[in-house]
Amino acid sequence: MAFVNLKTKMIQVKIVYYGPGRGGKTTNLEYIYRKFHQRIHSEMVTVKTHGDRTLFFDFLPFDIGIINGYQIKIQLYTVPGQVQYNATRQLVLRGVDGIVFVADAMAVRRENNIQSMKNLQANLTSYRKSLDTLPWVIQYNKLDLREQGIPVMSVAQMEQDLNRRFKRPVFPASALKGANVVATLKKIISLTVTSIRSELA
Amino acid sequence: MAEPTKIDALSVALDKRLDELFHEDEPGFVDPEPGKVEDSPLVELKKIVLSIDWEITPEALDGFLDQILLLREVYRDDKVITILLQMLGSLGKYIQSSRSKVHPATFVVLNSVFSRLEEIVNTPNLSASTRQNLLQAELDSFQKLRAKIMRRRAVQPVAASVAVARPAAQGPAANGPVTAEMLTRMAAELKEMIHSEMHALRQLLLSFVRR
Numbered sequence: 001m002a003f004v005n006l007k008t009k010m011i012q013v014k015i016v017y018y019g020p021g022r023g024g025k026t027t028n029l030e031y032i033y034r035k036f037h038q039r040i041h042s043e044m045v046t047v048k049t050h051g052d053r054t055l056f057f058d059f060l061p062f063d064i065g066i067i068n069g070y071q072i073k074i075q076l077y078t079v080p081g082q083v084q085y086n087a088t089r090q091l092v093l094r095g096v097d098g099i100v101f102v103a104d105a106m107a108v109r110r111e112n113n114i115q116s117m118k119n120l121q122a123n124l125t126s127y128r129k130s131l132d133t134l135p136w137v138i139q140y141n142k143l144d145l146r147e148q149g150i151p152v153m154s155v156a157q158m159e160q161d162l163n164r165r166f167k168r169p170v171f172p173a174s175a176l177k178g179a180n181v182v183a184t185l186k187k188i189i190s191l192t193v194t195s196i197r198s199e200l201a
Numbered sequence: 202m203a204e205p206t207k208i209d210a211l212s213v214a215l216d217k218r219l220d221e222l223f224h225e226d227e228p229g230f231v232d233p234e235p236g237k238v239e240d241s242p243l244v245e246l247k248k249i250v251l252s253i254d255w256e257i258t259p260e261a262l263d264g265f266l267d268q269i270l271l272l273r274e275v276y277r278d279d280k281v282i283t284i285l286l287q288m289l290g291s292l293g294k295y296i297q298s299s300r301s302k303v304h305p306a307t308f309v310v311l312n313s314v315f316s317r318l319e320e321i322v323n324t325p326n327l328s329a330s331t332r333q334n335l336l337q338a339e340l341d342s343f344q345k346l347r348a349k350i351m352r353r354r355a356v357q358p359v360a361a362s363v364a365v366a367r368p369a370a371q372g373p374a375a376n377g378p379v380t381a382e383m384l385t386r387m388a389a390e391l392k393e394m395i396h397s398e399m400h401a402l403r404q405l406l407l408s409f410v411r412r
Contacts, residue, residue, distance in 0.1 A: 021260050022249070032223075039222060064218055068211045082260045108267055148242040149275045176244060178225075186219045190212065197211050 002097045002196045010071045013192050014095050018120050019102035020112035021081030024141040027175035028102060029058050029076055032185060035178065057092050064189070070197075074189060081116065090123050098192030099136035100184055102175070103158055105143045107151040110161065117162050135191035137169045138162060139184045144174040242275055243319055250315050253296075253308075262297045269293060276322075281332045285318040288343050295350070304353065310346045314339045 003012035017025040026046075033044040040062035047057055060076040079089040101120065103113045121131055138158075146152045153161075155172055163170060169187055173180035246268040252261050269290040276282040292311045296303050317339050321332055 022245070022264050035225070036223060064215075064222060067214050067218055072215075082258060106271075108271070142245075145242075145245075150242065150271050182223045182225055186216070186223060189219060190215055193215055194212055 002192075003095070004196070004200065008071070009069055010073065011193070011196060012073045012075065013097050013189070013196065014075045014077065015098045015100065015188055015192060016092055016096045017076065017078045017100045017102055018089070018093075018116070019081055019141075020104055020109060020116040021083075023081055023102045023104040023109070023113075023116075024139075024173075024175035025078040025081065025100075025102045026058050027141075028100070028139070028181050028184070029060050029078055031175060031178045031181045032076070033060055057088065067193070068197075072193060076185075081112075083115075083119075086119065086123070089119070090126060093120075093123050093127060096124075096127075096129070097135070097196060098188045099131075099134060100188050101136060101138045101162070103138060103140050103162055105140050105152040105158065106145060107153050110153060110157075113158070114161055131166060135188065135195045136166075137171065137184060137188050137191065139171045139173045139175075139180065141173050141175050143172050144177060144179070242272060243322055246272065247315070247319065250312065253311075257296065257300070259297075262293060265293045266290060266297070281336050282318065282321060284336060285314055285321070285339060288314050288339065289318070292343075304346065304350050306346050306349060310339075310342050313342060 002014065004010070017028055019025055029044060033042070037044070042060060042062040045059040047059065057080065058076075058078040062074055062076075064072050064074060066072075077092050079085075079092045099120070101117065103109075103116075124130055124134070140155055140158050143152055143155075155170070159170065169191075171180040171184045171187070173184060175181055246265070249261055249265045249268060252258075253265060269286050273283060273286050273290075276286065289311065292307060292314070296307060296311075317335050321327060321335060327335075
């Protein structure tokens with residue numbers, strides 16, 4: 001559940017970009033920050049430490065103002081995609097309200113996507129949350145690599161692998177070029193805030 | 202549950218605010234870092250090279266070698282680029298196998314070869330002789346590094362590991378005496394490199410089949 005202060009009418013929404021390593025999660029946040037930082041008046045924070053207590057994520061907070069009487073603050077996080085950083089992923093998922101699953105469309109990353117999705121489901125279970133109930137969307141990133149002759153999967157293939165059961169909103173994207181980065185962000189904020197408001201009422 | 206009308210009103214207000222905040226067509230907004238690099242097939246490789254510079258992880262090295270394999274396929278008809286990619290692949294395998302024992306000059310050579318590759322890929326109108334000269338400079342550095350690694354190994358023999366493999370267009374043997382032990386080790390390294398290449402090729406073929 002989001003952090004809600006009924007007295008001050010403030011809602012803090014935590015959205016996590018999840019997915020396999022090198023899939024483009026950080027690139028999504030970097031694009032948003034680079035393009036809109038003057039408008040959202042925010043700074044992007046990257047935490048990179050190494051060792052047993054690994055914390056390695058990106059953090060981009062911003063305020064979208066007062067909507068229907070509530071001040072809404074959004075916090076975007078990424079998780080480290082590398083397999084060995086699961087403790088960090090679990091930590092970042094704590095208190096998550098909405099998720100963007102960033103899948104890597106490169107054909108050689110198919111198994112990584114599937115494993116990452118399974119890992120997400122397992123980690124959510126530890127917080128008694130589920131992909132069946134949480135607001136979340138999928139972004140199929142790097143589809144533009146096809147133009148460069150690099151083998152990428154079709155959207156249909158990735159839908160079959162990752163979204164067959166859930167039927168969540170999907171966004172074919174190129175985070176590097178910014179294609180559908182904003183559409184993904186708007187959709188997950190919209191779904192998540194609506195879901196929180198629904199729980200509050 | 203909230204009343205549907207309240208939720209609808211919230212959604213409308215929220216969408217309107219999000220459109221205001223994240224409207225992308227406003228004059229004065231500059232596309233994020235437009236330029237050759239973002240349009241280049243080397244984008245992913247560059248990210249990995251930069252990350253390796255900061256921290257070497259098994260995943261980064263796997264990704265590096267995956268990218269080399271993909272790019273070799275993309276540029277299979279370009280001999281100069283193929284040789285540069287071969288050099289990068291050999292350096293990647295050497296770093297992967299030697300880890301903490303890697304020769305410190307390796308990263309200088311790796312960055313230099315990558316910069317040259319980037320220059321050649323992003324400048325399609327370079328003359329053949331310029332391309333050849335650029336390649337030769339990198340081959341020389343690569344050769345010198347290889348000689349340093351072999352000398353170090355001759356002095357301090359280490360457990361069997363994959364060394365910098367020799368690209369197809371490389372020149373004559375490096376300076377220094379060639380011992381029987383070095384030849385044996387080179388043969389083992391070559392064998393391992395071929396094994397590794399075949400494995401990567403199999404993975405690539407599998408990915409094509411899955412498509």
